[in-house]
Amino acid sequence: MTNAAKSVRSPAASRLSHFLNLPARDLNALADLTKVMRRFRAHTEIVAEGDAPRWAFILLDGMACRFRTMSDGRRQILTFIIPGDICGLQSLALKRMDHSIATIVPTSIAVIKRKLLLEAMMQHPRINAALWWSASQDEAIQREHVVALGRRNAHARVAYLLCELVWRYAAAGIGDGRAIRLLMTQSDIADALGLTPVHVNRVIQDFRKERLIVLNRHELRLLDIDRLMDIADLNPAYLHLGGAPAEVEQECARGDVSG
Amino acid sequence: MTNAAKSVRSPAASRLSHFLNLPARDLNALADLTKVMRRFRAHTEIVAEGDAPRWAFILLDGMACRFRTMSDGRRQILTFIIPGDICGLQSLALKRMDHSIATIVPTSIAVIKRKLLLEAMMQHPRINAALWWSASQDEAIQREHVVALGRRNAHARVAYLLCELVWRYAAAGIGDGRAIRLLMTQSDIADALGLTPVHVNRVIQDFRKERLIVLNRHELRLLDIDRLMDIADLNPAYLHLGGAPAEVEQECARGDVSG
DNA sequence: CGATCTGTTGATATCCTTCAATTTTGGTGG
């Protein structure tokens, strides 16, 4: 593959390549899954709590979030979904959604029918392994979220979220690992971190005064990642970007020979 | 299957049967996975953060928890592991553990080697589907945990945890859905709920005064589940105990014919 | 270019933590 070809690699391919090197054959199979596109306006529910999960999707552009609404109307955002994220693999094993998914800005997704997805996983061991890893990473991200809400104060929570977003965008091939477009509002951040919008704002002010970040018109730049990681007591290892275990590599290699 | 046979069903079989009806053939395959047993004393680390995941396990008896330790020594419990829980399926796709697992009381587990597990999933579509569901349920439990820490106050958090434990034990065939042995300490509960042991204690006192629970020498009984659910703003649907989606049933039925 | 959403700031309230001490429980060895 040429460098030019690599540079146009999709966010999903970029993300999965942190786990396994995907040969052209697998990249094509992955691209074949993303033929059916849908666009949504900002603040639109893609999947509603109680729905029967029928399809999975890859977010191509924009931003969405999983969330739950409490009976008094308050919202807990479970995770932000960014380009390259693969959603709904696990949900296909469930009868009903226990949470909703909505867009935050105008967003386009590639819809993947259940049957097509399962076939691709059966026929392409590498795709199968990579999707499995992707689901495992999602779980790890959820765990870190629990740690953040359970044991980090407001400053640490905001620092954690900003670092995670910048790192996840970088893994998807977007940004340089220091700056991104922060598409959501401070109120969204509050809903993700279990804080009030007012308090999130005060923390951000503090970070600006301390020259830890620049945030202007939704352009975020982390000026001192080391100190932010320190404030959050955060270790990026939980994102599992260091490649696949040896066993997985071997199994895929065997698949190549026999396939 | 006779009622007598059902009554001795393992916690794991009991749990998975809430998703799919497992014929004797699959139950045997499941039992074959649980030949290699290990026993651990209380407060023993089974898996350490940073380890390479080598095997999965089913908890047979006792209790364990997944947790992360902060750099100042504080602990966040990610989830309690009870009999019938299947652990480490997802982790096999990862190079290193991002958290630890330790026993809370004397505990026995069935160790499942990676290769055996993958073979069983290949050869038994129903086992495959059921394990997939189990992983999906684990994710849903994590999501509810995020909601609890993000949007529930101390009383709601404790009410949520007590209900979840009683329901999960019931799904594993232990208890009547109202009472269980609460094996962990109030300090463990605090570490799971992002509270201090002192405050957990005060909430429990309140619940006792309100005649919502009886808790004596680690024997817990929920006296008014409806009110506890109301306090927690909790809906048991997130445990996904209502069976498999139609597509899964159909796929497994096809597997039966061709297999 | 006005309406509405988002961000910002200040004052006050509250839930939960922290610290400290005491009682109770549970486990262990003699």
Added chain:
DNA sequence: CCACCAAAATTGAAGGATATCAACAGATCG
């Protein structure tokens, strides 16, 4: 089976982090 010891549970008092309420400024978008 009891004595002893450590761990767990319990209670009280005081402090702090974050929420709540309210008002206004600034940004965004039809």
